[in-house]
Amino acid sequence: MKLLNTQNVMIIGLGLMGGSYAKALKRLDFHISATDTNADSIEYALENGIIDEGYTSPDPDALGKADIVIFGLYPNVFKRWIAENQKYFKSGAIITDVTGVKSCIVYDIQNILRDDVEFIAAHPMAGREVYGVRNSTEKMFRDANFLVVPTEKNSEEAIEWCKEMGRLLGFINVTVLSPEEHDKMIGFVSQLTHCIAIALMTCSDSTHLADYTGDSFRDLTRIANINDKMWSELFLLNKEPLLADMDRFISEMQTMRSLLAEDNREGLREKMRLSTQRRAAFNKK
């Protein structure tokens, strides 16, 4: 199956990410339908030519025509939706998602899914600190990573299709990871960093210092502006890897604290040199 040979895309959940997919794929001449319980989002998307057809509940006819179904729902809502509405899918349809955690969802969905429909999981590692279809933009895909997250149940064809979609959406990097590798990675590079930014904001009221903050503080806390409903769910669904990362980080902060308390200049410098050396790996891209 070639992505460009398919015609009809159905997006379920037209928020920031669903809307951005819609804009990117519309430009490639796909026929875009969308379903969202929020009538205002659907109306806005229709009026602004972001989608061709819109629904506020699952529409059997529209779903029956979709070659591709893209899910931009919260993890638990996603599972329920599949259980209730998969009967409407077109035979041979390919299903994908944008969910930020994988192990807890990919196997469950694949286990309940009809045999004539394939679910290939993906995680577009892009985002903004604002929400909803009104803020959607394909620009956030540039310079970002697209992760394809297959299991042993997935066909080579579906994996290749999903990689192609990542490139067509405009992502600079497209990578394949297992659900377990994905969750371990995301626990460290995304969830732990959000945790840190939150704790830095909540550990003391620093708002009176706003006039004095430089770029480093601003950069570090930009993500402290956070969607509490979505992120609490992501944290809880990736609990074990995230707890392990938090423990490692807290223990390292305690080590730094001890080095400082003991006036251990050389110990501090050693940590700083290791930090500088490792950070260099992140500059290369």
Add this chain to the structure above:
Amino acid sequence: MKLLNTQNVMIIGLGLMGGSYAKALKRLDFHISATDTNADSIEYALENGIIDEGYTSPDPDALGKADIVIFGLYPNVFKRWIAENQKYFKSGAIITDVTGVKSCIVYDIQNILRDDVEFIAAHPMAGREVYGVRNSTEKMFRDANFLVVPTEKNSEEAIEWCKEMGRLLGFINVTVLSPEEHDKMIGFVSQLTHCIAIALMTCSDSTHLADYTGDSFRDLTRIANINDKMWSELFLLNKEPLLADMDRFISEMQTMRSLLAEDNREGLREKMRLSTQRRAAFNKK
């Protein structure tokens, strides 16, 4: 004393910050001399028209002509320099610095300084992840804060002079803080954030994850690329406020960890909402 009525500026320590001061002040038609033990820095600055005169050791004649002396030295070197060379200062000269910690240095310098010379401390809150006069640029002053840090010993005239210098250098904000307020503020907004970035890099080897990191991780660890000599000194010289901040932050991370371990969704959401609400104060500027 009006800054624009003075003529001769001597910069002691021609690194990233000293070089940037030189460039900014040269454009305002001051006569710029510089002293740095590194002959290569002096040579480079002379060849590139960054300074008018250069010395690799304190020059009695040049110092005797300077109306303004700006120190871009490490805190401990700065104190020693004053003790050994203040005899060369011109009577009525005004001395300032760029040091990132204040309580531990301002009082000491003012106590040993000649009565006919005034030291008014300043902290230009600007920086880059690169060093030396070759990387100096006035651009880093734009959008940055300039802090004037007087004690009771300072004259109103010197405080006003220093504020004027901050504005002439191109800083967007010029603020006056006591040494104690300064150190408490800098412990939180600058040193704690650097500590966190270091610990995030050193708590586990994440370099194999470089391909997967998004902007949030990159932003958070940009400052993990750190000058170990300078920052270990800054940490140790501001030990008490920084230890208190580290303790508050570690304790908050432990609270977040417990909320997650106990599946306390509402507790996590509450932290996230408080974080979002407080972070909004930092967006206003």
